[in-house]
Amino acid sequence: MADRHAQLSFDGNEYDLPIVEPTIGNAGLTIAKLRADSGDVTYDPGFANTAGAQSTITYIDGAAGILQHRGYAIEDLAANATFLEVAYLLLVGKLPNKAEFEAWSEDVRMHTLLNEEMKRFFDAFPKRAHPMAILSSATNAISTFYEDYHDPSNAKAFDESAVRLLAKMPTIAAWAYKKSIGMPYSYPNNDLDYVENFLAMMFSLPTARYEVDPVIAKAVNVLFVLHADHEQNCSTATVRGVGSSQANLFASVGAGIDALWGPLHGGANQRVIEMLQSIVDDPDASAKSMIARAKDPNDPFRLMGFGHRVYKNYDPRARVLRSYADDVLAAVGIKDPLFDIAKELEQTALEDDYFVERKLFPNVDFYSGLIFRALDFPTRMFTVLFAMGRLPGWMAQWKEMTEDPSTRIMRPRQIYIGDIDKEYVPIEER
Numbered sequence: 092m093a094d095r096h097a098q099l100s101f102d103g104n105e106y107d108l109p110i111v112e113p114t115i116g117n118a119g120l121t122i123a124k125l126r127a128d129s130g131d132v133t134y135d136p137g138f139a140n141t142a143g144a145q146s147t148i149t150y151i152d153g154a155a156g157i158l159q160h161r162g163y164a165i166e167d168l169a170a171n172a173t174f175l176e177v178a179y180l181l182l183v184g185k186l187p188n189k190a191e192f193e194a195w196s197e198d199v200r201m202h203t204l205l206n207e208e209m210k211r212f213f214d215a216f217p218k219r220a221h222p223m224a225i226l227s228s229a230t231n232a233i234s235t236f237y238e239d240y241h242d243p244s245n246a247k248a249f250d251e252s253a254v255r256l257l258a259k260m261p262t263i264a265a266w267a268y269k270k271s272i273g274m275p276y277s278y279p280n281n282d283l284d285y286v287e288n289f290l291a292m293m294f295s296l297p298t299a300r301y302e303v304d305p306v307i308a309k310a311v312n313v314l315f316v317l318h319a320d321h322e323q324n325c326s327t328a329t330v331r332g333v334g335s336s337q338a339n340l341f342a343s344v345g346a347g348i349d350a351l352w353g354p355l356h357g358g359a360n361q362r363v364i365e366m367l368q369s370i371v372d373d374p375d376a377s378a379k380s381m382i383a384r385a386k387d388p389n390d391p392f393r394l395m396g397f398g399h400r401v402y403k404n405y406d407p408r409a410r411v412l413r414s415y416a417d418d419v420l421a422a423v424g425i426k427d428p429l430f431d432i433a434k435e436l437e438q439t440a441l442e443d444d445y446f447v448e449r450k451l452f453p454n455v456d457f458y459s460g461l462i463f464r465a466l467d468f469p470t471r472m473f474t475v476l477f478a479m480g481r482l483p484g485w486m487a488q489w490k491e492m493t494e495d496p497s498t499r500i501m502r503p504r505q506i507y508i509g510d511i512d513k514e515y516v517p518i519e520e521r
C-alpha cells in the first residue's frame with residue numbers, strides 16, 4: 092500500500108500528516124510536526140482519540156466487543172490457559188511450550204518470598220489501611236532490595252524485576268489481607284502452583300490444614316486471565332508514562348496501581364458490590380431507582396460497572412464473567428441476592444434509551460466482584476485482585492515502551508486560558 096497522508100487545512104495553511112498504518116483497527120494521523128509547523132496543537136482531553144504508541148500486545152475492537160492478546164481471543168485464553176501462561180504470552184510474545192512453561196513457573200516459584208525486613212513495613216500500617224495503599228507502597232518498598240535491577244535499558248534487569256514482581260505480588264496481597272484481619276502472615280508453599288499458593292497464603296491459618304478448592308483456583312485463574320492486559324487504559328498509560336522518564340519498573344508499576352485504584356477504573360469492582368449492597372440494605376432503593384439516579388444529570392451517581400471508553404458493545408470479559416458467575420455460585424453452593432439484583436439492573440439498563448443511546452454496557456467490573464465475593468474475598472481486596480491480574484500487562488507494555496526507539500518522555504501540551512502579564516501588587520495594597 093502506497094504511503095497514505097492526510098491533509099489539514101488551517102488558517103490558510105496546509106499541513107501534511109503522514110499515516111501510520113495498523114494491522115487492524117485505527118490508523119494514526121501523525122501530528123508530531125504540527126506544533127513546529129503551525130504553532131498550534133491538537134486538543135483531546137483524556138486522549139480519547141489519540142494514540143501514544145504503536146503496540147503488538149493487545150487489540151480491542153470496541154464496536155464488535157473483541158479483545159485479543161498477541162492475536163489470541165480472550166475467550167480462548169480464559170477457557171484454556173493458566174494465568175502464568177498468559178503472563179508469558181504477554182511478556183515474551185508467544186505461548187510457551189512445555190519446557191519453557193516449566194522453566195518460567197519454576198523461576199517465578201523461586202522468588203515468592205519477601206525479604207523478612209518487609210514485615211516491619213507491613214506492621215507500620217494501621218489495621219484499616221486499604222490494601223491498595225499497601226500494595227502500591229510495598230511495590231516501591233521491595234524495589235529497595237533490588238537496586239541492581241533498576242536500569243531500564245538493561246534487558247536482564249527487566250527480566251529479573253518482572254519475575255520478582257510477578258512472584259511477590261501474591262505474597263504482598265495476602266500479607267496485606269492478613270494484616271487487615273490481625274492474623275499471622277502465611278509463607279509461600281512451593282509445592283503449590285501460582286494461584287493455589289496465593290489462595291493458601293490468603294486463607295490458611297497456622298491452626299488448621301488448608302486444602303485449595305480446585306473450583307476456586309480455576310475461577311481465580313480465569314479472573315486473572317481476564318484482567319491481564321487491556322491496551323492503553325488509564326493505569327497502563329500511567330505505567331508507560333512514568334517509565335518514559337526512565338524510572339524503574341517497580342516505580343512505574345507502583346504508579347499504575349495508584350491509577351487503577353480510582354473508582355472510574357479498577358476501583359469500580361469494589362463500588363459495584365457497594366452499589367448492589369445499598370439496594371439490598373435500603374428498602375426504598377431498587378434497580379429502577381438506581382437507573383433513574385444514573386440518568387439524572389444533576390446526580391453525580393454513575394452505574395458502577397457500566398460504560399467503557401472503548402467498548403460500545405458488551406465487554407467480552409463481562410460476557411465470560413456473567414456466564415461464569417452462574418457456574419461458580421452453583422459450585423460453591425451460594426445463592427447471592429446481589430447477583431439477582433445485578434442481572435435485573437443489567438436487564439433494565441440495556442432496555443433503557445439513556446444507556447442504549449450512549450452504548451453503555453456492563454464492563455469487566457460489573458460481574459467480577461460478584462465472583463470474588465462468592466470466593467470469599469473481602470470487597471476491599473477486589474481492586475488488589477484486579478492489579479494482580481493486570482501486572483503482566485503493565486510490565487509487557489512497559490517493556491515495549493522502553494524497547495521502542497520512537498519513545499520520548501511523556502510531556503503533553505496544553506491550551507492556556509488563564510491571565511497573562513499581571514502586575515505584582517504588594518500584600519499591603521491588596
Ligand code: SDX
Nearest residue numbers: 321324355356357359385393394395396397398399400449
Ligand atoms: C475499567 O480503559 C480500560 O480499558 C479500562 C478497563 C481495563 O481493563 O483497564 O476496561 C477497566 O476501568 C472499566 C471501567 C470501570 N469503571 C466503571 O464502571 C465506572 C462507571 N463508568 C463510567 O464512569 C464511564 O463509563 C467510564 C469512566 C468507564 C468511561 O468514561 P468515558 O469514556 O469518559 O465516558 P463519559 O464519561 O464521557 O460518558 C459518556 C456519557 C456521559 O453522558 P452525557 O454527558 O453524554 O449525557 O455516558 C454517561 C456519561 O454521563 N455515562 C454514564 C456511565 N458511564 C458513562 N452514565 C451513567 N452511568 C455510567 N456508568
